[in-house]
Amino acid sequence: MSQTVDRALSILPLLAEGPASLEQVATRLDVHKSTALRLLRTLHDHGLVYRQQDQRYRLGARLFALAQQAVEALDIRGIAHPHLAALNERTGHTVHLAVYEQGEVVYIDKVESRYPVRMYSRIGRPVAITVAAVAKLLLADLPEPERRAVAEGLDYPRYTPRSTPDAGAFLAELARVREQGWASDLGGHEESINCVGAPLHGPDGRVCAAMSVSAPNVVVTAEELLRLRPQILRTAEAIGAELSGAAPAAHHPATKGAT
Amino acid sequence: MSQTVDRALSILPLLAEGPASLEQVATRLDVHKSTALRLLRTLHDHGLVYRQQDQRYRLGARLFALAQQAVEALDIRGIAHPHLAALNERTGHTVHLAVYEQGEVVYIDKVESRYPVRMYSRIGRPVAITVAAVAKLLLADLPEPERRAVAEGLDYPRYTPRSTPDAGAFLAELARVREQGWASDLGGHEESINCVGAPLHGPDGRVCAAMSVSAPNVVVTAEELLRLRPQILRTAEAIGAELSGAAPAAHHPATKGAT
DNA sequence: AATGGCCGTTGCGCATGATGCAACGCACTG
DNA sequence: CAGTGCGTTGCATCATGCGCAACGGCCATT
Numbered sequence: 001m002s003q004t005v006d007r008a009l010s011i012l013p014l015l016a017e018g019p020a021s022l023e024q025v026a027t028r029l030d031v032h033k034s035t036a037l038r039l040l041r042t043l044h045d046h047g048l049v050y051r052q053q054d055q056r057y058r059l060g061a062r063l064f065a066l067a068q069q070a071v072e073a074l075d076i077r078g079i080a081h082p083h084l085a086a087l088n089e090r091t092g093h094t095v096h097l098a099v100y101e102q103g104e105v106v107y108i109d110k111v112e113s114r115y116p117v118r119m120y121s122r123i124g125r126p127v128a129i130t131v132a133a134v135a136k137l138l139l140a141d142l143p144e145p146e147r148r149a150v151a152e153g154l155d156y157p158r159y160t161p162r163s164t165p166d167a168g169a170f171l172a173e174l175a176r177v178r179e180q181g182w183a184s185d186l187g188g189h190e191e192s193i194n195c196v197g198a199p200l201h202g203p204d205g206r207v208c209a210a211m212s213v214s215a216p217n218v219v220v221t222a223e224e225l226l227r228l229r230p231q232i233l234r235t236a237e238a239i240g241a242e243l244s245g246a247a248p249a250a251h252h253p254a255t256k257g258a259t
Numbered sequence: 260m261s262q263t264v265d266r267a268l269s270i271l272p273l274l275a276e277g278p279a280s281l282e283q284v285a286t287r288l289d290v291h292k293s294t295a296l297r298l299l300r301t302l303h304d305h306g307l308v309y310r311q312q313d314q315r316y317r318l319g320a321r322l323f324a325l326a327q328q329a330v331e332a333l334d335i336r337g338i339a340h341p342h343l344a345a346l347n348e349r350t351g352h353t354v355h356l357a358v359y360e361q362g363e364v365v366y367i368d369k370v371e372s373r374y375p376v377r378m379y380s381r382i383g384r385p386v387a388i389t390v391a392a393v394a395k396l397l398l399a400d401l402p403e404p405e406r407r408a409v410a411e412g413l414d415y416p417r418y419t420p421r422s423t424p425d426a427g428a429f430l431a432e433l434a435r436v437r438e439q440g441w442a443s444d445l446g447g448h449e450e451s452i453n454c455v456g457a458p459l460h461g462p463d464g465r466v467c468a469a470m471s472v473s474a475p476n477v478v479v480t481a482e483e484l485l486r487l488r489p490q491i492l493r494t495a496e497a498i499g500a501e502l503s504g505a506a507p508a509a510h511h512p513a514t515k516g517a518t
Numbered sequence: 519a520a521t522g523g524c525c526g527t528t529g530c531g532c533a534t535g536a537t538g539c540a541a542c543g544c545a546c547t548g
Numbered sequence: 549c550a551g552t553g554c555g556t557t558g559c560a561t562c563a564t565g566c567g568c569a570a571c572g573g574c575c576a577t578t
Contacts, residue, residue, distance in 0.1 A: 002301045003535065004565065005267040009305040016328040022526060032567045037527070042261045046268040050504030052338075055526075059329040060504035064462040067326035069275040070318035089404070099320055102306050106320040112405050204312070261565065263536065281555060291538045296556070314555075 007031060008039040012059065015049065019056040074099070076200065076209045077109050080239045084111050084211065087235045091228055093215040096195075099208070100138035103150055105129050108209075130156050130164045131188035133197030134210040140178040141199065141207035147174060162187045182229060183212075186222050194222045196229055198236035203244040211236055266290060267298040271318065274308065278315040330461055335468050336368045339459065339498045343370050343470060346494045350487055352474040353378055355454075357386055358467065359397040362409060364388050367468070374478050378452065389415050389423045390447035392456030393469040399437040400458065400466035406433060421447045441488060442469075445481050453481045455488055457495035462503040470495055 007029055014020060014028055026036035040057055043049040047062030071077060077097065084095045088111040097109040129135040139147055151167045151174070164170045177183040186194045197212030213232055215225055266288055273279060273287055285295035299316055302308040306321030336356065343354045347370040356368035364386040372378075380386070388394040398406055410426045410433070423429045436442040445453045456471030472491055474484055 001304060002263055002267070002297050004261055004263045005298060005301040006304070008261070008264040008267070009301065009307065012305075012307075012325055013328075016325045016332065018332045018334075023524085033526075034528080034568085035566060038261050038565075039264060042264040042268065044506070045260060045265070046271075047504075047506055048268065048271075050506055052501070058504055059325065059462075060506055061462065062506075063322070063329075064326050064503060066271055066275055066318060067323045068463070070320065070322045073275075073277070073317055074320070101309055101320045102303075104306060104321060104324065106324045108320060108323065112402065262563090263565080282553085292555075293539085293557080294537060297536080 004039075007035075008043060011036075011039060011043060012048070012063070015057055015059050019052065019054075019058045021056050025057065071108050074108060076202075076239075076243065079242050080200065080209070080211070081109060081111075083235050083239050083242075084109065087213065087231065088112075090231070091213060093213045093219075093225075093228075096134060096197075096212050096214065098132075098134040098138065098210050098212075100135075100142075103153075105132070105135040105138055107134075128157075128159065128189045130154055130170055131159065131185050133183040133185045133195045133212045136174060136177045136183040136185075137197055137199045137210035138207060140174040140183070147171070159189050160187055160191045162191075164188065182233060183210075184226065185212075187217075192216045192218065194225050196225055196232055198229075198232045200236050200243065201240040208243070211239075263298075266294075267302060270295075270298060270302060271307065271322075274316055274318050278311060278313075278317040280315050284316065326462065330463055330467075333461065333467070333502060335459070335461075335502065338501050339468070339470070340368055340370075342494050342498045342501075343368060346370075346472065346490065347372075349490070350472060352472045352478075352484075352487075355380060355393060355456075355471045355473065356459075357391075357393040357397065357469055357471075359394075359401075362412075364391065364394040364397055366393075372474065372478075374474075376475050376478065378473060379449070387416075387418065387448045389413055389429055390418065390444050392442040392444045392454050392471045395433060395436045395442040395444075396456055396458045396469035397466060399433040399442070406430070418448050419446055419450045421445065423447065441492060442471075443485065444471075446476075449475075451475045451477065453484050455484055455491055457488075457491045459495055459502065460499040467502070470498075 010029060011025055014025065020028075022033060022037055022040065025040065026033045029036055029039075040049060044051060044057075044060070047060045048066075049063075050058045050060035052058060076099065080097055084097060088095045095111045096107055098105050098107045100106075129139075139150060142150065148171060151170050154167065154170070156164055156166050156170070158165070164173060182196065182198050184194070184196045193214060193216050195212045195214035197210055199207040200209040200211060202208035211232070213225070213228060269288060270284055273284065279287075281292060281296055281299065284299065285292045288295055288298075299308060303310060303316075303319075306319045306324075308316050309319040310316055335358065339356055343356060347354045351373045353372040353376065354370040355366055357364050357366050366380055366382050366384055366386060369380060369382055386394050388398075398409060401409065407430065410429050413426065413429070415423055415425050415429070417424070423432060440458065442456045443454065444456075452473055452475050454471045454473035456469055458466040459468040459470060461467030470491070472484070472487055
């Protein structure tokens with residue numbers, strides 16, 4: 001692995017937190033100022049980093065453009081979206097789509113609730129990996145050694161009393177999820193929010209993404225939400241079928257095609 | 260500028276075009292395979308690049324996560340304020356900045372008029388959502404189902420005879436606003452007060468805030484106020500560019516003062 | 519107005535780390 | 549079963565990225 005590039009790339013997550021000065025970057029990277037400057041300049045030349053008038057650095061327009069292209073390149077998203085929208089239409093609740101990539105679970109799509117109730121997460125933010133239904137689904141499908149390695153490398157923040165407490169409990173939960181083919185999170189992240197999720201199987205049979213329906217219990221109780229399970233599973237299967245090349249059932253015009 | 264980093268970063272736009280094999284990357288970079296491999300591995304370790312089953316590389320979801328995190332951390336007010344102050348300086352009128360959150364539109368910044376006018380707005384307070392220019396701008400950008408849901412759940416108080424009367428009229432107005440890219444409120448909240456507003460686009464291209472210039476018609480007529488529109492739009496675009504990290508990019512320190 | 523500290527910037531000599539090469543392994547093909 | 553194409557590895561060479569030290573602008577302090 002290339003040390004120079006490694007350092008340069010380490011700057012990006014750092015700047016994602018907020019603007020930082022040259023000195024701050026140098027300190028956090030543990031390199032000399034002049035080194036940090038050179039790296040930042042290179043990033044700047046590529047437009048990944050932006051320099052504001054106060055000379056501090058932020059992420060730049062190019063990075064946003066690339067990010068946009070990155071999600072658009074994910075076929076799953078384009079294929080799944082109409083299905084997710086339809087599910088949202090029928091249930092009225094917020095629907096999420098997430099993928100797993102190298103130890104991270106990332107939301108890549110979301111269809112908002114019709115209810116004008118604020119939902120906790122925005123797409124893109126790394127998921128609360130130890131509790132979210134989608135995270136459980138994605139991790140549950142990993143081969144056993146990797147699953148354990150990931151589980152043991154995680155923090156287990158106690159968002160609520162119902163949050164997953166530790167690696168042991170998490171692995172047990174993953175086993176259950178794997179077994180039953182769906183997952184739920186009942187107030188494990190935010191006390192009043194529940195969600196139910198299902199896995200999306202790719203052509204190779206492995207779980208390539210996960211979806212979930214979330215709602216605060218001021219709108220529906222956990223029991224009512226869980227009653228949507230069959231519908232969610234059916235949607236997940238429909239998406240999976242289409243991913244595997246099955247003809248898309250003639251729903252709405254499935255415009256947003258992927259190639 | 261660092262050559263190694265430069266090469267590594269050149270890979271990203273290349274992959275944005277579509278998945279590519281190691282050999283293709285090496286060729287396009289004009290470096291040896293082994294060099295390209297090392298660079299790709301480093302990018303991969305940082306999650307910026309993902310390796311699909313067929314061993315070809317594409318952009319990683321982490322890029323999206325980074326961008327999204329940066330968007331959330333954006334200090335819209337801090338970036339916008341100098342521009343708003345400058346606009347206030349030039350026009351003399353009250354300037355507002357607002358965002359949409361949890362079904363409400365709230366002011367997050369305000370630069371007072373140089374004229375002795377009283378206006379019922381305060382930072383942190385909700386906006387008269389059915390009539391204010393900023394509210395129209397923010398709601399006009401919501402996805403259609405949510406927009407309709409919100410519009411239908413609102414009250415439509417008749418502050419004045421020119422207030423938006425009902426959901427139908429409001430949705431029609433939102434469509435117009437969305438189309439034209441700016442909004443006005445001519446005496447819809449307080450009989451004698453007019454305002455003109457423009458949307459602020461965030462890095463993801465969506466409207467993340469809205470600004471407006473307001474003045475009572477004892478100071479300027481509605482026509483005169485509307486004549487400021489180009490100036491307001493220009494300001495909004497400048498803020499948007501800065502929010503997005505668009506790079507005019509002066510390397511050398513000498514650049515000082517407004518452009 | 520003068521001073522000192524802070525922070526970004528520059529040029530340079532040194533050694534570290536990035537480079538290309540050549541050889542290997544693997545999968546697919548004729 | 550050779551032959552081809554592509555990804556991977558270890559290594560010797562030297563280009564390149566590194567830290568240092570010194571400079572200069574800006575701001576707050578006296």
